[in-house]
Structures are given as C-alpha cells and as structure tokens.
Amino acid sequence: MKNNAQKAARLSVAPMMDWTTSDCRYLHRLLSRETLLYTEMVTAPALVRGGALHLLDFHNDEHPVALQLGGSDPVELAEAAKLGSDAGYDEINLNCGCPSDRVQSGAFGAVLMQTPELVADCVAAMREAVKAEVTVKCRIGIDEQEPQEVLPDFLDKIRAAGCRRVTIHARKAWLQGLSPKENRDIPPLDYELVHQMKAAFPDLHISINGGIATLTEAKLHLDRGLDGVMVGRAAYHQPAEVLCGADPEIYGTGSVSDPAEAVRQMLPYIEARLSDGAKLNQITRHMLGLFAGRPGARQWRRMLSEGACRAGAGPELVEQALAQMADRAAA
Structure with missing residues (x-):
C-alpha cells in the first residue's frame, strides 16, 4: 500500500541532480519510513521524445516517492506525467526553480517564474492526464523581479489551475550573473515571505526549502504553521542527522533509526x-x-x-x- 504523499510531505528530501538517484533514495528510506523522497529532475523531452524510460526506474520500497519533471510544453509534460504516474510514482512535481544553464536553454526551471500563465497551463494539462497529485517547486522570483509582487501572482495562477501543494525555495534565482552553485548560497533567504504566503493562501499546502539543515530548524517552520519542510544538501551530506530521528520527531511515529x-x-x-x-x-x-x-x-x-x-x-x-x-x- 502506497503512503499518502501529502502526509509524507511534512518532511521531504529535495530533488538534487546526480545525487537523489534510486540508490540514494533506497538508503534514505532505510533511515526514515515516512519522509517524502524526490527523484532527480527528469526532463519531459527525454521521456517523450528520447524514450529514456529507464530514468523512471525505482525500487518499490522507496514509496512514498515523487517524480520531478522539467519542461515547459503542456502537451509534452502531460505525456511525461502519465508515464511517471503509470510507473507508480505517488506525486508528479513540476520544476520551476532550477537555475542551471541547461535548464534555461530548454525554457524551463526557474525561468518559468516569468510566465505563470504557462505554468498554470502545464499544471492543468498534467492534472488532466494523471491520477497522482501534481505539485510545483518554485523560487520566490528571479533576477529583477520583486518577490512580494510576483510570488502571490504565481501562486494564485497555479492554484486556479488546480495545484494544491507547492514547495517554495526561499531564495531568488539570478539567471544572469550567478552559477547554479552560487544560486544555492548567494541570494539571501527570505523565510518570512514564505510564511506570509501561507497566511495569504491558507488552502495551499506550502513547504519551505533553502538552507534548512536540521530537524530542529524544520520543526520551527512547522510550529509556525507551514505544512512541510524540504531539506536538500544536509540530507545528502549528513543523512543520519536529518533522517534518523525524522519519524518520531516530525511524524510522531516509530523510533530513531540506526x-x-x-x-x-x-x-x-x-x-x-x-x-x-x-x-x-x-x-x-x-x-x-x-x-x-x-x-x-x-x-x-x-x-x-x-x-x-x-x-x-x-x-x-x-x-x-x-x-x-x-x-x-x-x-
């Protein structure tokens, strides 16, 4: 029986290229039975045009597990989402936050923050194609955008398209002038804005991402009313520190793993x-x-x-x- 991805999203391990492979996720699942795990980003063109269905392989013990897709064409994303749903993923997530050059050249990732109407079209098409929940991961804005203005508009449009769960990386992405690595550290974190979005959109399930490295920090955000916390590099580099105590501390079940x-x-x-x-x-x-x-x-x-x-x-x-x-x- 698959676990409920929304319940599991109280704590999740971020999608990370070259890191959150199936082998990595299998290890993480041994440390926490409850945490929601994400794949590396898989591009819709690789699945639909390239036929690279091996990218969808995962072990049944990884559940609850979410597939993150990259793309910007609603029809192609709908096809890719169906392939992912048919493969058994519990959630299909659309990447609107990755700042890499390769992603920009494909007109997806963080660059989609500029076109919330297109993102809404993508979400609607994906939701039409699958039974699995369709979610979005985004930034608070990009380049010269004013996050306080663009983020509420972005959330409003994807909510209207039927998205009920979103993970917000609490940093801008600077597509001009910063490398992908620098984009993970240099733009300042704005946790308060994410909490403001939860207040403004109480019906949305909102998870926060960016710079959170311990369960103690995660609990602070949960205690303040956010629905979930996504941990990235800390969960990879110190998996036992983040995941071994997750089940009892975050979900109130099980015991600390060894x-x-x-x-x-x-x-x-x-x-x-x-x-x-x-x-x-x-x-x-x-x-x-x-x-x-x-x-x-x-x-x-x-x-x-x-x-x-x-x-x-x-x-x-x-x-x-x-x-x-x-x-x-x-x-």
Whole structure:
C-alpha cells in the first residue's frame, strides 16, 4: 500500500541532480519510513521524445516517492506525467526553480517564474492526464523581479489551475550573473515571505526549502504553521542527522533509526544491484556521509572512496568498513 504523499510531505528530501538517484533514495528510506523522497529532475523531452524510460526506474520500497519533471510544453509534460504516474510514482512535481544553464536553454526551471500563465497551463494539462497529485517547486522570483509582487501572482495562477501543494525555495534565482552553485548560497533567504504566503493562501499546502539543515530548524517552520519542510544538501551530506530521528520527531511515529543497521540492510540490495551490472561506487558514493560527526567517520569514507572503485569490489568492502566503525566506537 502506497503512503499518502501529502502526509509524507511534512518532511521531504529535495530533488538534487546526480545525487537523489534510486540508490540514494533506497538508503534514505532505510533511515526514515515516512519522509517524502524526490527523484532527480527528469526532463519531459527525454521521456517523450528520447524514450529514456529507464530514468523512471525505482525500487518499490522507496514509496512514498515523487517524480520531478522539467519542461515547459503542456502537451509534452502531460505525456511525461502519465508515464511517471503509470510507473507508480505517488506525486508528479513540476520544476520551476532550477537555475542551471541547461535548464534555461530548454525554457524551463526557474525561468518559468516569468510566465505563470504557462505554468498554470502545464499544471492543468498534467492534472488532466494523471491520477497522482501534481505539485510545483518554485523560487520566490528571479533576477529583477520583486518577490512580494510576483510570488502571490504565481501562486494564485497555479492554484486556479488546480495545484494544491507547492514547495517554495526561499531564495531568488539570478539567471544572469550567478552559477547554479552560487544560486544555492548567494541570494539571501527570505523565510518570512514564505510564511506570509501561507497566511495569504491558507488552502495551499506550502513547504519551505533553502538552507534548512536540521530537524530542529524544520520543526520551527512547522510550529509556525507551514505544512512541510524540504531539506536538500544536509540530507545528502549528513543523512543520519536529518533522517534518523525524522519519524518520531516530525511524524510522531516509530523510533530513531540506526545508520549501522541501515548499512546492514543495504547489503542484500547492493548484492542485487551488482548482479544487475552496477558498480559498487555507484551505490556507496551516497553512503559516504552516513556517519558524519561520529567516531570512525573519516575511515569509513576513506575505505569506501578508495576501495569501491576497484574491480571486483563488493558488499564485503562495506562490511569491512562497518566493522572498522564498530571498532572505533568501542575503542
């Protein structure tokens, strides 16, 4: 039985290119049963024109899991959304926040903040095509836009098209002058504006994203009335810090999970992936930060970084690295 994506959206792990692969999401699901997980952004043209349906592959244990799509053509997005819904995703999300050059050249991502009517058309077409919920992830504005003016208009238009859930990255995106990396850090955060949007649109489920690194910070936003919090880089680089306590602290269910136990549960999965032709480092690169801040973390990273690339490397390397962690913890 699939979990309810809206309920799960109280805490989510952001879509991150090259990071939130299926291997990464499988690990994150072992740390939290409740958190909503997002794919990397998949472009609608890659699915519809390119036939790259392998980009939709995911493990059944990842639920609740959302597919993020990039695109700006309503017809093509509707087709891509149907492919995603048919593949079993619990939610289809439209990217209106990514500032990369590649995304701009495709006329989607953050550049869509300039054309809320087009975004509304895309949302309406996607909703018509699928049973899964269609959601939007956006910025507060781009370039010289005035967020206090453009964001309410943007939300009003997508709400009119039937979108009931939106995640707002509380920074502008500067498409002229800043790199994608700089756009994650340099534009100032405006959390207050996101809280104002919740007050102005009480019927919308609004999640906040940007710079939130701990469950304590997440709870502050939830306690002030936001419906959800999306965590990005912190959930990737220190997954245990963000996800191990998420179920009891954010959802009031379950208990704090153990990253060492998650590693043990990863072993059969790793075995299966390797037998399908995957390389060990494709999987273990997502596990490097699992023990961040704990005794033996450096040795754990080193063993996996140096050993997982070697020919024939298998689950036994992960077991050895875990045993070394246990030795350090006991010392």
